[in-house]
Amino acid sequence: xxxxxxxxxxxDSKRGNSVFVATMNxxxxxxxxxSISSNDALDFPISGAMSKASSVGLGLALAQPDRKIMxxxxxxxxxxxxxxxxxxxxxxxxxxxxxxFNNGVYAVTGGQPIPGAGKVDWExxxxxxxxxxxxxxxxxxxxxxxxDAVLASEGPVFIHLEITPEVEETPVAFRPRPRRSVQxxxxxxxxxxxxG
Amino acid sequence: MTTQExxxxxxxIIEELKKNNFTHVVWLPDSETNFMYQLLTNEPTxxxxxxxxxxxxxAIAAGLWVGGMKPVVLIQNTGIFESGDxxxxxxxxxxxxxxxxxxxxxxxxxxxxxxxxxxxxxxxLHAWGISYYLIxxxxxxxxxxxxxxxAERTNKPVAVLVGTEFGx
Numbered sequence: 001x002x003x004x005x006x007x008x009x010x011x012d013s014k015r016g017n018s019v020f021v022a023t024m025n026x027x028x029x030x031x032x033x034x035s036i037s038s039n040d041a042l043d044f045p046i047s048g049a050m051s052k053a054s055s056v057g058l059g060l061a062l063a064q065p066d067r068k069i070m071x072x073x074x075x076x077x078x079x080x081x082x083x084x085x086x087x088x089x090x091x092x093x094x095x096x097x098x099x100x101f102n103n104g105v106y107a108v109t110g111g112q113p114i115p116g117a118g119k120v121d122w123e124x125x126x127x128x129x130x131x132x133x134x135x136x137x138x139x140x141x142x143x144x145x146x147x148d149a150v151l152a153s154e155g156p157v158f159i160h161l162e163i164t165p166e167v168e169e170t171p172v173a174f175r176p177r178p179r180r181s182v183q184x185x186x187x188x189x190x191x192x193x194x195x196g
Numbered sequence: 197m198t199t200q201e202x203x204x205x206x207x208x209i210i211e212e213l214k215k216n217n218f219t220h221v222v223w224l225p226d227s228e229t230n231f232m233y234q235l236l237t238n239e240p241t242x243x244x245x246x247x248x249x250x251x252x253x254x255a256i257a258a259g260l261w262v263g264g265m266k267p268v269v270l271i272q273n274t275g276i277f278e279s280g281d282x283x284x285x286x287x288x289x290x291x292x293x294x295x296x297x298x299x300x301x302x303x304x305x306x307x308x309x310x311x312x313x314x315x316x317x318x319x320x321l322h323a324w325g326i327s328y329y330l331i332x333x334x335x336x337x338x339x340x341x342x343x344x345x346x347a348e349r350t351n352k353p354v355a356v357l358v359g360t361e362f363g364x
Contacts, residue, residue: 021259044262048284048285048286048289048290049251049254049255049281049282049284049285049286050281050285052251052252052254052255052282052285052286055251055252055255055256055259056255056256056258056259056286057259058245058256058259059222059255059256059257059258059259059260059261059262059263059265059267060259060260060262060263061259062220062243062245062256062259062260062263062265063259063260063261063262063263063264063265064263064264081249081251081252083247083248083249083252084248084252086248087245087246087247087248087252087256090246091245182289182290183289183290183291186258186262186290186291186292189262190262190264193263193264
């Protein structure tokens with residue numbers, strides 16, 4: 001298992017000018033991307049439309065073919081939008097890296113198990129959908145040493161990460177809000193992209 | 197009698213999309229737009245993005261838009277129902293000037309409208325505060341431009357209801 005924050009840190013350390021499209025625990029204010037990001041001008045939080053981070057990422061990847069787009073998805077989220085695997089592999093953007101944070105639970109709603117937790121073979125699903133390359137990591141050391149090979153691969157690449165569940169127990173109304181909202185990100189991202 | 201003017205040809209739609217410099221058509225096929233497919237695949241200025249389920253279209257269009265492209269969504273009214281949370285959480289909440297071409301399944305100017313897809317769609321658009329235009333013939337195709345102008349003026353999604361199946 002890989003800690004949520006540790007996984008995000010590894011990806012952020014290799015980001016360059018990549019855009020991160022992050023959702024759910026990967027985008028948690030306390031232990032996700034907003035807590036460690038080295039370039040939040042290119043962070044793109046998706047919380048307003050459940051499950052659609054990979055779809056927004058696909059649009060961005062098609063619009064910005066010379067820039068890596070890294071989607072930080074959740075397993076519960078991806079289950080809500082499974083067709084995206086085929087939609088995405090059909091368009092096959094070479095600059096698309098789809099990371100799945102698989103913690104087996106709906107972490108933001110109290111930790112209920114997702115359907116098929118522990119049974120679903122995400123690697124097989126991505127391969128079957130037609131991704132150009134598929135990787136899987138279940139410990140931090142392998143992720144740290146393997147990330148360069150991931151990012152050297154031509155997309156669309158699917159990367160399955162086994163993540164330690166970190167469950168939000170605080171009532172939603174009392175959780176810290178992100179400094180940068182979805183609306184702010186949509187408003188500011190075009191300028192950040194223009195800067196290179 | 198059906199005349200040339202009372203038929204909606206897919207070429208009229210595509211010409212309107214080209215005139216307005218749309219870059220991508222994000223779509224899921226339906227009977228109202230069936231005849232467009234071949235023309236779209238042969239049109240080099242429009243990149244076709246097929247989806248598996250309509251809710252994806254709104255999110256892909258949002259990504260394309262923020263990345264500097266000019267997408268249009270093309271789905272059936274049934275797909276609007278399926279896309280509800282994405283229209284709310286993306287199109288409306290992020291103020292995206294998005295034109296949605298929507299096949300108006302069940303629509304007729306004559307008799308009783310029995311198809312619930314037709315009976316509900318305008319109410320749903322009203323509930324979301326989304327303006328819409330109806331096109332039924334080639335003469336109406338200019339309403340796509342009107343919809344785009346309104347979308348860009350208001351920074352909101354605007355629907356164009358395609359009220360007839362295309363003539364071949």
